[in-house]
Every structure is written in structure tokens, then in C-alpha cells.
Amino acid sequence: MSPLRGVTLLALVCCLIPKETQAQQSLGIHFIDVEGGGATLFVSPTGETLLVDTGNGGQNATRDAGRIVDAMRDAGVDRIDHLVTTHWHGDHFGAMQELASRVPIGHYIDHGPTVETAAAATEFLTSTDPGLFGAARRTVVVPGDRIAVGGLDITVLT
Numbered sequence: 254m255s256p257l258r259g260v261t262l263l264a265l266v267c268c269l270i271p272k273e274t275q276a277q278q279s280l281g282i283h284f285i286d287v288e289g290g291g292a293t294l295f296v297s298p299t300g301e302t303l304l305v306d307t308g309n310g311g312q313n314a315t316r317d318a319g320r321i322v323d324a325m326r327d328a329g330v331d332r333i334d335h336l337v338t339t340h341w342h343g344d345h346f347g348a349m350q351e352l353a354s355r356v357p358i359g360h361y362i363d364h365g366p367t368v369e370t371a372a373a374a375t376e377f378l379t380s381t382d383p384g385l386f387g388a389a390r391r392t393v394v395v396p397g398d399r400i401a402v403g404g405l406d407i408t409v410l411t
Contacts, residue, residue, distance in 0.1 A: 280405070283324045287317040289344030294321070296328050301403030303335040310347025310373065318351035325356065332357045335402055341367035341374035349377075353385050361386060362400060365393040 281296035287308025295303040302325075308317030325331065336358050338346045352358070367374045394400070400407040 281328055283328055285320050285324045287320055287344070287348070288313070289317075290339075290342060291345075292317070292321055292324075294324050294328060294330075295402065295405075296330055297403030297405050299403035300330065301334045302328075302330050302332065303337065303400070303402045303405075303407070304333045305337045306339055306345040307336070307348040307352050309344050310350075310377075311343070314348040314351040317348040318355055321348070321352055322355055332359065335360045335362060335400060337400075338363040340364065341369050341371070341378065343371065343373050346374070346377065350381055350385060358385075359389050361389060361391040362394055363391075364395070 278298045280298060281294075283294040283296070285292040285294060285308070287306075289309050290306055292308050293305045295305075297303070304321065307321065308314075325333075333352075333356060336349070338349065338361070340346075341363075367378060369375075392398075392400075394409045396409055396411055398409040400409070
């Protein structure tokens, strides 16, 4: 190998190392099409995860949980460290039970009891929701609360 070729190879290797390190220090944001309310997966620079909403329930729960699991696989994660449910509309919490049956969820975060009159939300909160927690934590947040996620500081606005 010529000396010039060896220097070129060394320069290429040196250029690749910082990019690899930089990729591990980035924030991943994955928007997941759950055909309704939405679901967004955040992967912090440390690899800690936060999922906002789980999509639809009923006959669409399997589809939406599957899409979330697919996004997790694409992101290289196998658990949800924090799950934020923004509100108790079926297209925001509906696939939660299905998702919880497929992947570990460490921390459930929501605003507490619903003010909605939808029977599905009331039934979920009184019968299904408590059983999902198991060994996980649940936190009811109010505006101004902070959620620490792997080097990120998230503030609850409303």
C-alpha cells in the first residue's frame, strides 16, 4: 500500500468516528401515522424513550399498536420509558392496552380523570387503565410540571 493511500484511509476512519458519536447524541423524533389523533415517539440522546399518545382503539388498536412497534423497531428501541396521554379521546389513548401487551411501558403520564362524557374513556379509566400499570409508575401532571427524559427537560404547558 502506498503511503498516500494509508493516509487517506486513516483520514476516512477519523472522519467516520465523530459522525458515529454524533449520531448517538442526537434526538430522534418519529411521527407515527395512526390515522387519527396521532402518536409521536421521541428517543433522547441517551436512548430513553417518550411516546405521546397511542392512536385508536377498537378494531384499529391492533393496527395502531403495530405501527408504533414498527416505529420503535426502526428507532432501535424495545421499550417505552414514558407514555404521555394528552387527553382521553379514543384516537389518543385507544391502542394503549394493545401496545402495553406488546412492549414494556415504565411510566404512564396523563392529566388524571376525564371531563369527557364519552363512555369509552370513562370505562377505560375505571376498569382497564389501573390494570395496565402493574409495576410501572403513573404520574398525573398539571401545567408547569417537568418531565425529565434522558437529558431532555419537558415542561407541561396545559
